Amino acid sequence: MTRQNINRFALTLVGVVAFGLPLVLRSPTYLHILILLYLYAYFTTSWNLVGGFAGVLPLGHAAFVGIGAYTSTILSLQYGVSPWLGMIVGGILAAIAGVLIGLPTFKMRGAYFALATIAFSEGIRVMVENIDYLGPFKLNGPSGFQIPPKNIGLVNYMFIGKEPYYYIVLVMLIGVLAFTYFISRSKLGYYLNAGGEEPEAAMALGINVARAKLIAMAMSSFLTALAGTFYAQFTLYIHPKSVISLDLSFEIAFIALIGGRGSIAGPVLGALLLRPVSDFSRIYFGATLPGLHLIIFGTVLVLVMIYQPRGLQEPLTRAYNRLLDKIIGQTAQGKVRHEYS
Amino acid sequence: MGSIYGLTALGLTIIFGVLKVINFAHGSLLMVGMYVAYWAIVFTGLHPYISLIIVVPVMYFFGFYLQDIVIKPIFKAEKDVREPITVIIVTTGVWYILDNLTLLIFGPQYRGIQDNPLRGKMIEFGEMMISVPKLWGFVAAVITAAAVYWFFQKTRMGRAIRATSLDREAASLMGINQFKVYNVAFGIGTATAGIAAVTLVPFYNIFPTVGVLFDIKGFIIVVLGGLGSIGGAILGGIIIGLIESIGPQFMTATWTEAIVYGLFLLVLFVKPSGLFGVKYDW
Amino acid sequence: MNILEIKNLVKDFGGLRAVDTLSLSIEKGQILGLIGPNGAGKSTAFNCIAGVYPPTGGEIYFAGEKINRRKPWDLCKKGLARTFQIVKPFSSKSVLYNVMVGSFATTDKTAVAEEKALKVLKLLYFEDKKDERAGNLTIGERKRLEIARALATEPKILLLDEVMAGLRPAEVDEMVQIIQKLRDQGITIFVIEHIMRAIMALSDRIVVIHFGKKIAEGSPQEVASDENVIKAYLGDEYVVS
Numbered sequence: 001m002t003r004q005n006i007n008r009f010a011l012t013l014v015g016v017v018a019f020g021l022p023l024v025l026r027s028p029t030y031l032h033i034l035i036l037l038y039l040y041a042y043f044t045t046s047w048n049l050v051g052g053f054a055g056v057l058p059l060g061h062a063a064f065v066g067i068g069a070y071t072s073t074i075l076s077l078q079y080g081v082s083p084w085l086g087m088i089v090g091g092i093l094a095a096i097a098g099v100l101i102g103l104p105t106f107k108m109r110g111a112y113f114a115l116a117t118i119a120f121s122e123g124i125r126v127m128v129e130n131i132d133y134l135g136p137f138k139l140n141g142p143s144g145f146q147i148p149p150k151n152i153g154l155v156n157y158m159f160i161g162k163e164p165y166y167y168i169v170l171v172m173l174i175g176v177l178a179f180t181y182f183i184s185r186s187k188l189g190y191y192l193n194a195g196g197e198e199p200e201a202a203m204a205l206g207i208n209v210a211r212a213k214l215i216a217m218a219m220s221s222f223l224t225a226l227a228g229t230f231y232a233q234f235t236l237y238i239h240p241k242s243v244i245s246l247d248l249s250f251e252i253a254f255i256a257l258i259g260g261r262g263s264i265a266g267p268v269l270g271a272l273l274l275r276p277v278s279d280f281s282r283i284y285f286g287a288t289l290p291g292l293h294l295i296i297f298g299t300v301l302v303l304v305m306i307y308q309p310r311g312l313q314e315p316l317t318r319a320y321n322r323l324l325d326k327i328i329g330q331t332a333q334g335k336v337r338h339e340y341s
Numbered sequence: 342m343g344s345i346y347g348l349t350a351l352g353l354t355i356i357f358g359v360l361k362v363i364n365f366a367h368g369s370l371l372m373v374g375m376y377v378a379y380w381a382i383v384f385t386g387l388h389p390y391i392s393l394i395i396v397v398p399v400m401y402f403f404g405f406y407l408q409d410i411v412i413k414p415i416f417k418a419e420k421d422v423r424e425p426i427t428v429i430i431v432t433t434g435v436w437y438i439l440d441n442l443t444l445l446i447f448g449p450q451y452r453g454i455q456d457n458p459l460r461g462k463m464i465e466f467g468e469m470m471i472s473v474p475k476l477w478g479f480v481a482a483v484i485t486a487a488a489v490y491w492f493f494q495k496t497r498m499g500r501a502i503r504a505t506s507l508d509r510e511a512a513s514l515m516g517i518n519q520f521k522v523y524n525v526a527f528g529i530g531t532a533t534a535g536i537a538a539v540t541l542v543p544f545y546n547i548f549p550t551v552g553v554l555f556d557i558k559g560f561i562i563v564v565l566g567g568l569g570s571i572g573g574a575i576l577g578g579i580i581i582g583l584i585e586s587i588g589p590q591f592m593t594a595t596w597t598e599a600i601v602y603g604l605f606l607l608v609l610f611v612k613p614s615g616l617f618g619v620k621y622d623w
Numbered sequence: 624m625n626i627l628e629i630k631n632l633v634k635d636f637g638g639l640r641a642v643d644t645l646s647l648s649i650e651k652g653q654i655l656g657l658i659g660p661n662g663a664g665k666s667t668a669f670n671c672i673a674g675v676y677p678p679t680g681g682e683i684y685f686a687g688e689k690i691n692r693r694k695p696w697d698l699c700k701k702g703l704a705r706t707f708q709i710v711k712p713f714s715s716k717s718v719l720y721n722v723m724v725g726s727f728a729t730t731d732k733t734a735v736a737e738e739k740a741l742k743v744l745k746l747l748y749f750e751d752k753k754d755e756r757a758g759n760l761t762i763g764e765r766k767r768l769e770i771a772r773a774l775a776t777e778p779k780i781l782l783l784d785e786v787m788a789g790l791r792p793a794e795v796d797e798m799v800q801i802i803q804k805l806r807d808q809g810i811t812i813f814v815i816e817h818i819m820r821a822i823m824a825l826s827d828r829i830v831v832i833h834f835g836k837k838i839a840e841g842s843p844q845e846v847a848s849d850e851n852v853i854k855a856y857l858g859d860e861y862v863v864s
């Protein structure tokens with residue numbers, strides 16, 4: 001067996017398990033937790049396109065979640081447009097917003113960009129909380145929208161039971177991972193990495209660094225907004241504090257960072273490791289020790305940044321490779337080709 | 342209120358000016374300062390402002406060792422990164438830890454000083470009524486800014502800090518211990534947050550997440566005033582404070598908030614280096 | 624034909640005039656050396672040409688076109704590549720990755736970029752290091768990586784800023800050979816160097832600057848015997864007049 005074969009086998013296995021899980025796991029609670037887990041993995045992977053590859057620190061991605069959720073919800077509730085179509089419109093609006101934030105800030109120090117994204121997303125939240133009507137569109141201020149569960153059917157993005165949502169978010173996650181893989185091996189991926197690491201050298205090698213970052217930002221905000229629509233259709237309730245909150249923005253960014261920014265598996269890994277920890281500590285200690293999960297989260301964040309600044313994926317990848325070496329039994333023959341991408 | 346924002350922003354700007362890092366934990370440091378002041382006042386029965394003699398040194402060393410223990414290792418690991426994003430992230434981790442530890446230890450309840458000699462005191466200024474503790478806050482902000490300015494211009498350590506902020510490699514070649522300088526700068530920034538905390542305690546409630554509010558305002562102000570500019574921090578604070586105190590007379594309070602964010606984004610687009618900032622080196 | 628021509632270039636940093644009315648030109652296929660004491664303004668001149676700093680005054684022409692305020696990436700696409708005196712590798716990536724970033728300047732396809740990068744590495748006797756992490760290279764190897772990346776963009780002219788500083792003598796000789804090989808392939812070369820032995824052996828012509836001003840120009844022999852040059856390098860007090 002070669003390394004490649006094992007990798008392919010492991011990947012197929014994970015895929016089969018992921019697709020088969022709802023057949024075995026009938027509990028809606030567990031499905032719910034899994035759906036949120038995949039949703040977060042999707043968020044962090046989308047974030048990673050700009051936060052990981054482009055080497056900047058966006059801290060306002062909840063704004064794009066909100067734009068996606070609100071656009072499709074408003075269009076479907078008030079104009080009868082299918083949420084699938086609204087999802088695309090929301091994505092485009094989010095991409096435009098992302099480019100608008102990036103334009104003035106990508107030429108500045110990274111700190112500006114981080115602050116601008118925070119201010120932008122907080123600004124949007126405050127605006128939505130204050131405005132009841134934006135032109136012909138009803139925003140409904142701080143109370144948000146309750147989506148009535150009628151007109152069940154694929155066209156209306158509305159289903160009974162959790163399984164359809166599970167498969168939708170799973171396909172979305174696989175899609176965004178494949179897209180990330182494709183980008184990381186394309187010219188754009190090389191340009192983003194180069195521009196993030198040494199902007200001056202990158203420029204001298206023919207890279208318009210700010211433009212590459214803008215493209216990444218547009219893609220990342222577009223993809224994030226798509227999941228905003230999913231969130232709205234899944235939970236059937238959105239309001240400014242839930243979909244445009246700073247907490248959500250920070251959680252997305254930090255899960256990705258702990259997992260390992262700039263790698264493909266890192267952000268997913270971060271979600272896989274951290275979501276359960278925070279879910280369980282919230283469930284079991286939420287009443288007695290409030291905030292414990294955030295203390296854990298903060299501590300993990302600090303420790304990982306000090307000891308593994310490239311995220312947990314690095315040591316785990318190394319361990320995985322060593323395991324493979326053992327299986328193949330060629331450790332003695334020595335040199336393994338390492339990839340730094 | 343503007344003066345408190347100004348003081349918070351001043352601490353942020355000192356730390357940014359030297360370390361080139363936005364300290365996301367700054368609001369939490371303010372919160373810690375408020376708890377220190379609160380307990381100092383409760384235990385000793387001192388006049389709120391006298392608690393400065395306890396709060397300022399405590400906060401200075403808190404900041405000094407926070408930088409020394411938590412942040413320094415990252416600077417060492419990423420020596421050649423011009424502006425380590427990792428540090429921003431770590432300060433956020435510190436924020437989460439401090440806020441929620443406080444929540445665990447002291448609980449979520451709001452606290453205020455009981456026998457407060459300053460509560461509700463007003464003084465007449467012609468037509469205007471001005472709250473006494475807020476007036477003192479303003480005085481404290483101006484004095485602190487002047488003191489910080491003097492320290493950076495006139496003292497040996499101050500000059501070493503400025504040299505490091507301009508070029509950390511060159512400074513370390515000249516025999517300045519970069520990390521010592523960072524510790525001191527972080528300590529001063531934190532002590533400034535302590536001063537802000539003491540002036541805030543007489544008229545503001547104390548609770549674990551009180552810092553977040555000032556955090557975001559602080560970020561907006563330092564960008565408005567120009568990251569790293571001491572005068573800009575104070576002026577930016579006063580501008581935001583004025584908008585917030587005058588605004589509600591004409592519109593709802595949340596709209597005032599929207600205006601503050603709008604102003605921030607406007608400045609970012611039109612003059613990204615801030616109203617009083619200098620242009621950056623790239 | 625002059626591929627690069629500079630007329631009265633001036634660059635001020637605040638009150639400091641780093642480059643002062645400098646004029647020079649390079650013919651296609653030539654190797655031009657630029658020398659001068661530390662802080663003379665050599666790197667600054669390069670940075671103006673490569674579009675990093677906008678010049679304070681004067682004109683820069685590349686292949687007949689004025690390029691005063693062009694951006695570095697545009698210039699690179701036009702065929703002007705440069706290395707940095709203080710090397711700037713993409714440290715977390717492999718050597719091959721670094722060079723591929725350069726070769727994407729002329730292609731959009733990853734496979735083509737890889738092929739071209741491998742060719743460049745071979746040309747520079749650097750193939751065996753292709754999977755090495757750039758951050759782990761020695762200083763000599765990093766300088767070579769700078770050249771490899773620049774070369775991968777398929778330049779018409781290559782600006783080399785002290786690529787031999789810090790190398791061992793054997794490495795210097797190898798570098799001289801490499802540069803000559805590049806010229807033989809038709810690339811024009813503009814080189815800043817401190818190592819006299821190397822620059823004398825390489826250059827067709829040499830320009831000497833001091834405090835931003837040109838003080839001498841000519842063949843290596845002419846420059847080496849120029850009084851002003853000796854003065855600039857050894858200090859005024861040395862000359863008894």
Ligand SMILES: Nc1ncnc2c1ncn2[C@@H]1O[C@H](COP(=O)(O)OP(=O)(O)O)[C@@H](O)[C@H]1O
Pocket residue numbers: 636639641659660661662663664665666667668
């Ligand atoms: N970005 C800059 N800002 C201010 N001064 C600079 C800058 N770059 C270079 N200088 C100054 O310009 C002069 C020329 O520097 P440089 O071109 O690097 O010299 P050389 O490469 O010949 O050693 C020096 O005095 C240097 O300090």
Ligand SMILES: [Mg+2]
Pocket residue numbers: 665666667708
């Ligand atoms: Mg130089």
